[in-house]
Amino acid sequence: MSISSAAGSEAGSEDFEDRATFTARVRAWFEANAPRRGSAEDFSAVHVVSGQTVEEFNEREEHAVEVTRNWQRKLYEAGLASPSWPTECGGQGAPEWADEVVLAEQSRWGVSTKMFAVGLEMAPAVLFGHGSAEQRAHYLPPIVRGEQTWCQLLSEPGAGSDLANVQTRATPVEGGWSVSGQKVWTSHAGGAEYALLIARTGTREEGRKGLSCFALRMTQPGIDIRPLRQMSGGYHFNEVFIDGAFIPEIGLIGGLGDGWLVLRTMLASERAAIGGGTGARSSTQLIGLVRRLGLQDDEGVREIVAAAVIRERTLDFTRFRIAAGHRVAAAGSVTKLLYSEHARLSSEAAMTVLGLAGTVADDPESAPWIERLLFAPGLRLGGGTDEIQRNTIAERGLGLPR
Amino acid sequence: MNFAFTDEQNELRRMVHDFLDETSPETEVRRLAETSLGYDPDIWLRFAGELGLAGLAIPEEYGGAGYGFVELGIVLEEAGRTLFGAPLLSSVVLAASTLLALGDKSANADYLPAIAAGTTTATLAFAPPSARLVDTDAVRVDATRDARGWTLTGTTSYVLDGHTADLLLVVARTGAGLSVFAVDGAAPGVARTPQQTVDQTRRQATIVLDAAAARLVGDEGEACAALAGVFDLATVALGAEQVGGAARVLEQAVEYAKIRVQFGRPIGSFQSIKHKLADLHLTVESARSAAYHALWVAAESPDELPEAASLVGGCCGDAFVTTARENIQVHGGIGFTWEHPAHLYFKRAHSSRLLFGTPAQHRQRLARLVLAASTD
Ligand SMILES: Cc1cc2nc3c(=O)[nH]c(=O)nc-3n(C[C@H](O)[C@H](O)[C@H](O)COP(=O)(O)OP(=O)(O)OC[C@H]3O[C@@H](n4cnc5c(N)ncnc54)[C@H](O)[C@@H]3O)c2cc1C
Ligand SMILES: Cc1cc2nc3c(=O)[nH]c(=O)nc-3n(C[C@H](O)[C@H](O)[C@H](O)COP(=O)(O)OP(=O)(O)OC[C@H]3O[C@@H](n4cnc5c(N)ncnc54)[C@H](O)[C@@H]3O)c2cc1C
Numbered sequence: 001m002s003i004s005s006a007a008g009s010e011a012g013s014e015d016f017e018d019r020a021t022f023t024a025r026v027r028a029w030f031e032a033n034a035p036r037r038g039s040a041e042d043f044s045a046v047h048v049v050s051g052q053t054v055e056e057f058n059e060r061e062e063h064a065v066e067v068t069r070n071w072q073r074k075l076y077e078a079g080l081a082s083p084s085w086p087t088e089c090g091g092q093g094a095p096e097w098a099d100e101v102v103l104a105e106q107s108r109w110g111v112s113t114k115m116f117a118v119g120l121e122m123a124p125a126v127l128f129g130h131g132s133a134e135q136r137a138h139y140l141p142p143i144v145r146g147e148q149t150w151c152q153l154l155s156e157p158g159a160g161s162d163l164a165n166v167q168t169r170a171t172p173v174e175g176g177w178s179v180s181g182q183k184v185w186t187s188h189a190g191g192a193e194y195a196l197l198i199a200r201t202g203t204r205e206e207g208r209k210g211l212s213c214f215a216l217r218m219t220q221p222g223i224d225i226r227p228l229r230q231m232s233g234g235y236h237f238n239e240v241f242i243d244g245a246f247i248p249e250i251g252l253i254g255g256l257g258d259g260w261l262v263l264r265t266m267l268a269s270e271r272a273a274i275g276g277g278t279g280a281r282s283s284t285q286l287i288g289l290v291r292r293l294g295l296q297d298d299e300g301v302r303e304i305v306a307a308a309v310i311r312e313r314t315l316d317f318t319r320f321r322i323a324a325g326h327r328v329a330a331a332g333s334v335t336k337l338l339y340s341e342h343a344r345l346s347s348e349a350a351m352t353v354l355g356l357a358g359t360v361a362d363d364p365e366s367a368p369w370i371e372r373l374l375f376a377p378g379l380r381l382g383g384g385t386d387e388i389q390r391n392t393i394a395e396r397g398l399g400l401p402r
Numbered sequence: 403m404n405f406a407f408t409d410e411q412n413e414l415r416r417m418v419h420d421f422l423d424e425t426s427p428e429t430e431v432r433r434l435a436e437t438s439l440g441y442d443p444d445i446w447l448r449f450a451g452e453l454g455l456a457g458l459a460i461p462e463e464y465g466g467a468g469y470g471f472v473e474l475g476i477v478l479e480e481a482g483r484t485l486f487g488a489p490l491l492s493s494v495v496l497a498a499s500t501l502l503a504l505g506d507k508s509a510n511a512d513y514l515p516a517i518a519a520g521t522t523t524a525t526l527a528f529a530p531p532s533a534r535l536v537d538t539d540a541v542r543v544d545a546t547r548d549a550r551g552w553t554l555t556g557t558t559s560y561v562l563d564g565h566t567a568d569l570l571l572v573v574a575r576t577g578a579g580l581s582v583f584a585v586d587g588a589a590p591g592v593a594r595t596p597q598q599t600v601d602q603t604r605r606q607a608t609i610v611l612d613a614a615a616a617r618l619v620g621d622e623g624e625a626c627a628a629l630a631g632v633f634d635l636a637t638v639a640l641g642a643e644q645v646g647g648a649a650r651v652l653e654q655a656v657e658y659a660k661i662r663v664q665f666g667r668p669i670g671s672f673q674s675i676k677h678k679l680a681d682l683h684l685t686v687e688s689a690r691s692a693a694y695h696a697l698w699v700a701a702e703s704p705d706e707l708p709e710a711a712s713l714v715g716g717c718c719g720d721a722f723v724t725t726a727r728e729n730i731q732v733h734g735g736i737g738f739t740w741e742h743p744a745h746l747y748f749k750r751a752h753s754s755r756l757l758f759g760t761p762a763q764h765r766q767r768l769a770r771l772v773l774a775a776s777t778d
Contacts, residue, residue, distance in 0.1 A: 287772055302769035303762070309772055310692070310717050310765070317405070317691035324405035328687055337684060393683055394676035398656050401671040 016094045019101065026105050029078055034109035038284075042110030043067050047117070048375060049188075050234030054227050057235035058190065065149060065191045068115040072146030075102075075113075081144045082120070088137045090144035100323055115188070117273045119143040119150035123196060125269035126213065130254035130262045138250060139194070139215060151192035152270075153183040153216065153240060154263070160185075161388050163198060163263060164208040168242060170199040176248040177201075179216065182241055187382070189225045189238040192218045196266060197247075198259050211259030213266070215251045222246070232374035267384060268332050274383045275319070275335025282346040282372065283312040289365060290353055304349045311342045330397030333389040340379040340386060347373040404702075405694060407476075414473060418480040421453060426484040428743050434487040435602040435746075439566055441487045449488065450520020456494050457518025460502075465515030470701035471635065475642040475693065482646025485603045485746055489523040492562035495639040496632065497524030500571050503628035504582055504620030513569060513584065524569035527558040527609055528629065536759045538629060543574040543611060545583060545618075553591070553613040554583055562757075564607030565596040571619065572611070578623025583616035590614070601753035603746060631704075634711035637758045638700050641693040641714035644722040644754055648686045651729040651747045655679060658733055675732060682725050689721035709771045715764030719755030726751040 016022070035041035046064045051057030075081040076090070083098040085091025092098070106113070113120055120143060127136045142148040159165040168181025179199055189195070195216045202210025218225075222245035227235045254262040286308055295301045315338040322331045350369040351358040361370045380386045394400045407415075425445050434441055450456035459474040460466025467473075474494070481490055498517050501510050516522035530542040543556030554574050564570070570585040570592070585592060591614035597606045620628065656679055659670030669675050696710035726748040730737035737744040755761060 283772075290773060296770075296773045299766065302766050302773070305773065306716055306765035306769040309768060310713060311688075313695070313713055314688035314691045314717065317695045318687055320403060321405045321691055321694065326405060326407075329683065334684060334687055337680075338688065341684075387677070390677045390680040391673070393680035394670075398679055398683060400656065400659060400676050400679065401668050 016092075016098070019097055022094075022098060023101050023105075026080060026101055029080065030105050030109055033074060033078070034106075034111050037108070037110045039110055043071070044110050044112045047112055047114035048371075049115075050230070050232055050236050050371065050375070052233055054235055057227065061188065061191060064115050068113055069146040071111055072113055072116060072120075072144075076145050081146075082124070085124070085140065085144065086136075088133075090141035104320075104323070114273075116143070116146070116149050118152050118188075118192075118196065119148065119194075121273040122152065122266050122269045123150050123194075123215075126196060126253055126262055126266050129265045130213070130258065135215075135250060135253065142193075148193040149188065149191055150194045150196060151186055151189045151218070152266070153186055153189075153195040153197040153242075154266075155185045156182060157184055161385055164211070164260070166198050166200055166211055167204070168197070168199045170197075170201050170212060170214060170247065173246070176246060176251065177214065179214070179222075179242050179245045179247060182239065184239050185228070185237045185382070186225075186240050187237045189218065189240050190227070194218060195240075196253075198263055201256055201259070206257075208260040209257055211263070212256050213253045213259045213262035214247050215253060216242075216245060216247055217251075220245055230378065232371065236378075270383045271332030271336040271389070274379070275315075275332060275337075275339045282343070282350075283308045285368070286346055286350055286353065289350060289369075292365070293353065295353060301353055304352055308342075308346045308349045311338070311345050315339060315342055330393040333384075333392045333397065336383060337386060337389045337393075340376070343372065343376040343379045347376050403695065403698060405698070411473060411476060415476045415480065417453065418455065418477050419483075421449070422480055422484045422486055425449075426481075426486045428746075431485045431487060431603055431743075431746065438596070440563070440603075440605040441489060441566075446488050446523070447520050450518065454518075456490075456520050457514075459494075460498055460514050460518045464510050465518040467518075471638065471697045472701050474639060475697035478639050478642040479646035479649075479693075482643035483650040485647070485750055487603050489525070489563045489567065491604070491636070491640065491643070492525035492564075492567060493517055493523045495636055496526040496562065497567075497569065497571055499632045499635045500526050500582060500628065501619065503631050504625070505628075506620045509584060509617070509619045517569075522568045523563065523566060524571060525561055525563050525567040526571045526573070526632070527561040527564060528573040529558060529560045531557045531559045531608065533560060535763065536633065538573060538580055538626060541573050541575055541580060543572055545574040545576045545581060545616065547576075550615075552583060552616045552618055554585060554611045554616045555613055557608065557610050559597065559608040560606045561609055563605055564609050565594045565605060570609065572609075572616065573625060573629065574616070576622055580625040580629070581622050582619045582625045582628070584619050585611070585614050585616045599753065601749040603750060604753065631707065633758050634707045635700055637711045637715045637764070638693065638696040638707075640754055640757060641689070641718035642697060644718040644751070645686065645690045645693045647747055647750055647754075648689060648718075648722040648725040651725050651744070652679070652682050652686050654744070655682070655725075655729040655732040662734075669732070678728060678732070682728055685721045685724055689718045692717050709768065709775075712764040712768035712771065715759055716761050716768050719751075720761045722747075722751040723755055 046067050049061045049064045051060050079092050080102050083092040083094035084096045087093050156166055170177040170179045195218050197214045197216040198211055200210050201212040222243045224241040226239045228237055228239055230236050319335055322328055328334055354366050357363045357366045361367055454467055455477050457466035458469050462468040517524055530540040543554050543558055545552050545554050567587050570587050572583050572585050573580055574583050591612045593610040595608045597608055599606050659675050660668055662669045692714050696714045699706045699710040730744045733744055736742050
């Protein structure tokens with residue numbers, strides 16, 4: 001993500017240490033401060049929160065937020081949280097590659113900031129791409145300090161893949177806007193201080209031209225969050241009813257009626273965030289499972305393991321290539337699709353390996369896989385469905401006619 | 403791991419691309435497919451001598467440029483795009499890698515400079531006359547020694563460019579196990595018969611040896627370990643070539659889908675064609691990632707080579723086959739004709755997928771390797 005260049009605050013970056021020195025410092029810091037993958041403290045999958053009851057979900061989500069927040073604060077205090085951001089936004093004014101170095105290191109450890117992905121990845125993409133310096137200085141520092149989390153209020157019952165059909169309306173009032181409407185499938189709405197909101201400011205007939213993007217404060221009257229139960233039986237996303245919530249002037253991101261443009265930036269960063277996830281390495285876990293079950297010499301099992309390993313590694317290597325500047329057409333859609341495919345493949349692979357044990361959820365070996373199995377279909381939908389990603393690759397990546 | 407290409411590497415890619423654009427258009431590929439040599443020796447001399455591409459990964463002390471597999475991979479990827487007919491895989495990858503792996507200084511000094519210069523073409527002969535798998539245990543060439551030196555007797559097949567290579571590196575059995583021997587392709591006792599290859603852009607031959615004079619390369623009985631490394635390198639190099647071919651046929655399919663009109667619209671506007679091509683894009687980019695990673699491993703981190711090579715073997719061949727097959731589909735009836743280039747790639751894809759172990763074999767090995775490594 002070319003954030004610091006968009007910010008135009010290259011000021012301090014000449015004085016910044018060189019890449020090798022910085023990389024060594026980051027390495028050493030992680031050695032001293034980050035839990036190893038597979039250790040008891042590993043929280044690299046903490047963002048995949050679900051619970052069987054609302055209470056259990058809330059408890060786990062609070063835990064996930066807490067763990068992520070502590071980690072983010074630690075990173076911040078070490079000067080390693082979004083270092084390429086300008087200092088007035090909470091960063092270090094470091095060159096762009098500094099973020100890559102931290103992210104690459106982070107992916108090797110038992111840590112994750114994905115719980116805060118909307119705040120740490122999508123909100124900055126939108127604010128650096130379309131916001132003002134004042135907005136960046138206002139919204140970004142609490143995010144980078146781990147103090148505030150964000151969610152995304154895009155989908156509505158009548159506008160899923162087709163977001164041009166959003167009906168939630170923002171009307172001008174004294175000092176800002178008043179918002180009313182209904183959003184659905186909102187992940188992590190509960191703990192969030194802010195939402196990136198797409199709302200209609202023009203007429204219905206204007207379609208995508210009548211949309212604008214806002215930062216909406218979630219903790220205010222007029223916002224009613226109702227947890228939705230998902231297919232696993234757990235809770236992860238919500239319906240959000242908005243009735244006369246207030247957004248001050250500073251909350252309009254990009255111009256009035258520029259919502260579609262902002263949305264494209266947001267969705268691109270979302271795809272990249274999902275596809276570029278540092279989520280749990282499920283093939284490593286699959287390998288562990290096969291070994292514990294003593295199935296290493298089963299040819300069929302080996303074929304399954306190899307397929308999962310190939311998909312996971314090629315996804316990783318593709319991400320690294322993109323980070324290294326290789327031109328991959330429609331890169332975000334490519335990694336997002338590879339990722340959802342990987343999640344599906346590895347969870348289905350594990351079920352085959354588990355055999356009968358995969359029919360019960362109270363077996364300690366099967367439990368985590370069943371959770372993944374029942375989450376994987378959602379990964380093919382959230383953040384733009386597999387079909388929409390294929391359309392994007394074909395039309396924008398390969399240049400095929402609409 | 404470093405995926406970024408240097409300016410020099412990008413420049414190399416451009417140079418190779420331009421050279422092949424000029425020297426290996428489809429008309430030339432088709433012309434060479436009908437010749438008995440299968441390649442144009444003058445072009446090969448330019449490729450090796452003028453551009454120094456045959457010796458790219460050969461150390462400077464043996465007349466090469468002293469680069470590594472990342473650079474060689476760039477050349478192979480570009481060669482794969484145009485189906486460049488040349489002893490690239492045989493001489494530059496298999497034979498040179500075998501010599502380097504065996505580490506016989508005097509043989510290297512005798513052979514590698516000429517391979518680098520393109521004045522000698524070489525190949526590796528390892529497969530028995532009827533082979534289902536890459537299996538060195540099944541070698542059917544025996545080496546015996548008398549007062550005048552070593553001689554080889556037996557039959558070996560599927561030898562890449564075996565009918566033209568000046569120098570044959572033959573895997574043969576001695577009392578001590580498998581060894582590699584250098585045999586002059588034109589020596590008495592060497593009978594070479596071209597095989598009828600499915601892929602006419604890459605030749606193979608059967609070689610019958612009858613007390614042919616041979617020179618032992620490396621230590622007697624020590625070939626197995628070296629050959630395992632050579633097959634890994636060959637798998638990786640072939641992976642790069644397969645990626646080049648796959649990327650090229652995907653381009654052809656995309657270009658055609660934009661211009662072919664049926665039902666009053668370009669067929670590329672039909673969603674089933676769009677989604678097919680999008681999936682092929684994922685397939686090609688994934689294979690490319692596996693290949694680039696393995697090329698880097700070959701150059702910088704040889705301990706990881708077996709795993710990286712089997713990752714390549716487990717996906718690149720299939721990626722090329724899928725892309726080449728679907729390219730024909732997108733082209734409709736015209737893609738099924740002799741005149742259209744789609745079948746040239748289809749045949750290359752299917753043949754190259756079987757050269758150094760099938761994808762299924764590589765996946766089995768990959769699984770064995772990752773399951774044996776202690777990762778959890
Ligand atoms: C786990 C999860 C988390 C989510 N989190 C959030 C969130 O935090 N915030 C938020 O705003 N939304 C969120 N969503 C909503 C998500 O973005 C939508 O579900 C998604 O965009 C699809 O919209 P839809 O469900 O209305 O399906 P629809 O758009 O009705 O699609 C139904 C089917 O039709 C296909 N389809 C639709 N249009 C086309 C087309 N043009 N070509 C081909 N096929 C098409 C789709 O691919 C899909 O298979 C989440 C969803 C899930 C599952
Ligand atoms: C072996 C063979 C024998 C044949 N014998 C005969 C014969 O005896 N007599 C005869 O008249 N013809 C014959 N044909 C021609 C055959 O019927 C056509 O090749 C076929 O109908 C496809 O037409 P096309 O080649 O023009 O491809 P196109 O119609 O141009 O199709 C190209 C690609 O676009 C796809 N496509 C086209 N329209 C759509 C759409 N609406 N939605 C999604 N995808 C679409 C196709 O599926 C194909 O993948 C033969 C073809 C072959 C290969």
